[in-house]
Amino acid sequence: MLSDEFRFKLLVKLGSLIFKQYPFKWSQLDWLRNPWFRSYLEKFGEERGFNKERRWILRELMRLVEMVPGDTAECGAFEGAGSYLICHANAANCNFNRVHHVFDSFEGLSTPAAVDGAYWHKGDMSRGEEIVRKNLTEFSAYELHKGWIPERFDDVKEKHFAFVHIDVDLYQPTLDSMNFFYQRMNPGGIIVCDDYGFTTCPGATRAVNETLRNKPEKMIALPDGGGFLIKGISASSRGALDT
Known part of the structure; x- marks a missing residue:
């Protein structure tokens, strides 16, 4: 019987012949075998998908805000996979009774601007509200705010936040989300932009960089896409992604 290591090396060899630019990664990682996380991926049909790394990072970043006061939010829910991880962490937090706020049109993307490129189209990523609720x-500690960003942000204008996950793909809703939530983050709070650094989402990357241009915080780009900042923690702008 072929060992896992041999099969992995064979896969890399064959893959490199078909797609030379693709950077294969190690498969011998403990987090890929975490039972709870594997069941979570299966719940959302992502066990064979390409979001595993970003889901794991989101889960881990929630650990950093365990002692940070404030609610949590997600802009762009799709089927609720990101909100599930956030709600799960909130439910286990003994320090705060947080409410998670979910903002989504449930009609898919709005019309992309020129800065967004040609990858996305109006209505892409559409999922119904009932899927997220299911x-x-x-x-129980969550609220859905149905509507186009930023029209429902006034619902939480008096609140402050410990963690915000932005996953709206396009320039304008990313810019609106960053501008609104940045000033409402408690010190130590984290903003994650799931689309940061993707060539398919140049508008989202630009919106983040524009928001942070004169701010001490900078987005830390992650190797599997996305990025995050910690409110109140300065970061060098050297090497930052720019569009």
Whole structure:
């Protein structure tokens, strides 16, 4: 019987012949075998998908805000996979009774601007509100704010936040989300932009960089896409992605 290591090396060899530019990664990682995380991926049909690394990072970043006061939010829910991880962490937090706020049109993307490139189209990523509610059934401390960003942001204008996940793909809703939530983050709070650094989302990357241009915080780009900042923690602008 072929060992896992031999099969992995064979896969890399064959893959490099077909797609030379693709950077294969090690498969011998403990987090890929975490039972709870594997069941989570299966719940959302992502066990064979390409979001695993960003889901794991989101889960880990929630650990950094365990002692940071404030609610949590997600802009762009799709089927609720990101909100599930956030709600799960909130439910286990003994320090704060947080409410998670979900903002989504549930009609897919708005019309992309020229800065967004040609990858996305109006209506892409559309999922119904009932799908998100079904996937978050085991949680009660959340609120859905249905509408186009930023029209429902006034619902939470008096609140402050510990963690915000932005996943709206396009320039304008990313810019609106960054501008609104940045000033409402408590010190030590984290903003994650799931689309940062993707060639398919140049508008989102530009919106983040524009928001932070004169701010001490900078987005830390992650190797599997996305990025995050910690409110109140300065970061060098050297090497930052720019569009």
